[in-house]
Amino acid sequence: MSALYALYADGDSAQRAINALQAGGVSRDAITVLSGEPIEDQEFFETDKSTWMWYFASAGGAVGLIFATWLTRMTELAWPIKTGNMPIVSWWPNLIIMFEMTMLFGILAAVLTLLVTARLPGPRPVLYDPEIMDGKILVGVINPANAAAVERALSQPGAEIRRSGN
Amino acid sequence: MSPVSSVVASFGGRESLMAHKWGLAVDLDRCTGCGACVTACHAENNIPTVGPEQAGRGRAMHWLRVERYWEGDFPDVQLKFRPVMCQQCDAAPCEPVCPTYASHHTDEGLNAQVYNRCIGTRYCANACPYNVRFFDFFNPQWPKPLHLQLNPDVSVRGIGVMEKCTFCVQRIQAAQIDAKAGKRELADGEVKPACVQGCSARALVFGDLNDPESEVARLARLPRGERLLEDLGTLPNVTYLSRQTGG
């Protein structure tokens, strides 16, 4: 595996490099972008913004609600035991359990969605440079078909062009 | 019944369709404070004596205790006694708080304590306004030959569980089995808890509150019948007949 990549000091140059690569015919999936912190003021790829996580979390919450309603009602009716003049299925206390399970399942659903969509745990990154932890942004292509074109696209002001692999 | 109790009772309090609803009446006019009921209860229910040191630390386990009050100043002092045991409340605050259903209500109106389900959170004891629940702080010891006095009809509780007056449920069960075997109904006064049996002044009366002809139901209807801490809404099933002479 060989890769051609560049390190940029700010999001703006990185964005221009990405745009140049895409203009040069490199597909979105072939471009690797890595950073040591979230670059919030740049949307490198438009489609990254959308996430279904909120829907999954809400769905998880709904599952939790249904589960807790069933659990409390089913267990209270399975062996009806009288306590303190309260009804066998007591809604006020059941609401508390229902609330907690809603939140728990919602949180777990959000975390599960994160792990799945971010592909965690995943294998070690194929293309990586520890310097991204010092504030650099890495933009690169693995096994570039047209190395010269890629290198041209990557040559933005302030870029440090590197090669890795064989 | 006080206005408070009648409101609470209307929310499904007194189950009038039960076969039996066990209740107790205590005539404070007759009680002499002798404590025979306490001793009888200890003997019948395998209640350990904790010893002077533990009793001094507040660990005495008298399921039934005789509260003694001095009223007035010398020379007009009056001495009053009130035997207090588990009131077997219809709306017992000790029941909903038990996480393992160890404290729950039976179909015959008793508050039952299941020792094997108790994990010892002691919430029920805190919730009980009458302070009639007790905790086994240590494994009770009966050095030989005192072990021979244990009642085989009653379990011996181990460490870490709560216990309290059961209206001698073992005697209720035994009487019901007898009656069933004899194909007859239980007679009023046939079931006598240990304290009722032990009282020489006949101050304690036990019976079925659902039977309007029973002695205890009749006493419960008397105008001088009162319940302890009635305004808390616990709906207790023990009626105290207040003293008629001079307060």
Add this chain to the structure above:
Amino acid sequence: MSEASARKLSDDLLRPLLQTSWRFYVLVAFLGAIVLMGLGTWAYQMYNGFGITGINHPIFWAFYITNFVFWIGISHAGTLISAILRLVNAGWRRPVTRCAEVITAFALMIGALFPIIHLGRPWLFFWLMPYPSSRQIWPNFRSPLVWDFFAITTYLTGSVLFLVLPMIPDFALVRDRTTGLRHRIYGVLALGWQGTPKQWHRLESAMQIMAIAIIPVAVSVHTIVSFDFSMAPVPMWHSTMFGPYFVAGAIFSGIAGLIIAMAALRKFLHLEAYLHPVHFQNLGKLLLLMSLLWAYFVFAERLTIWYGNEPSEIAVMYVTQKGSFAPLYWTMVVCNFVIPFTILSLRKLRTIPGCVIASFGVLIGMWLERFLIVVPSLGHKYLPYSWGVYRPRPVEIIITISTFAAMTLLYVLFSKFVPIISIWEMKAGDHPSPALSAAASHEHALGETHA
């Protein structure tokens, strides 16, 4: 963020992980010994019976429940700082957020031990979990203790995830900076994190969702803990106000715990460049606010009781204010209100040492407050014949002290193996979204770090 300042940030915040002095080992040994003593005492209690505590009839809850409520209260620090400040985009939360979340996770773990320690038969604690058992019995969902189980499980799970997920990018950094066994371990912990925009975006979305979810959970947890008291007909327990009162008290003690932890970290890990006096001043202002709120709740409750003149409640109120508990009560008032109010409302005194002194006072005061809620009421219920007196025994005191040692030990160990300040969040804070960056005040620019 410039390369030099990013590198310095990483160096400074990784130094505690990469360099260890002999003082660390001494501290861990000392704290570990106290913790072991506490665990041994607990084993001794389980073996010899619960009777070796000071619990009696009618005071069936005392030190252990006080500690339970106290530690769950401390755990509210992380939620307030991390979740609420994250949601309102307050930049000054960045250096503080992980310190706070760690307090939450460990305080919850310690607090959750106490319902087990205080059981008469602790080996059966799992009966609170709903599982299909051969006896076909389930827990009683009407019991506040079962609500406790669900609430604390939810909050602990949520808090631990809230803490651990943002640690992943920092584990990747430590992986990059270490070699050998540490490199491999942190490599596993980093879960193969790359740092693609998609991953960052997903992570931040998940954090946002969890921040929104964890706030109502935190409020519900301490409300449910307060329900342990307010559901019982005990004078001065059966109060409708207990839910908000306890939550306010929890946030109050949580912030105090956080200020102390931050001051200790700043001093011992040399983080002066990252934890500025203004952070402490901001937290100090919050602590002052919570002190006023606490005083308001206490006033509202006691005025109502005094005015209502109900005999059993009056008895409890006066035994705390004028009777045998009066020394503890007035110490609590001084520690919770007088001292914090004086120190924190005067700008000259609202320094780091001032905030720490106020915080220690609050921790003492809030522990006493929990104790004064539990014990006087139980000792003075409705029937005066059964009133009682409580004296703590050595076993309860030792276990209480060892929980403080355990908290400190866990915190020290954590800061040795994980960067205690979230490095990627500090870097991200240096260039906030253009739409959100506000004009810098003369005190502190939003999210700015002084390299």
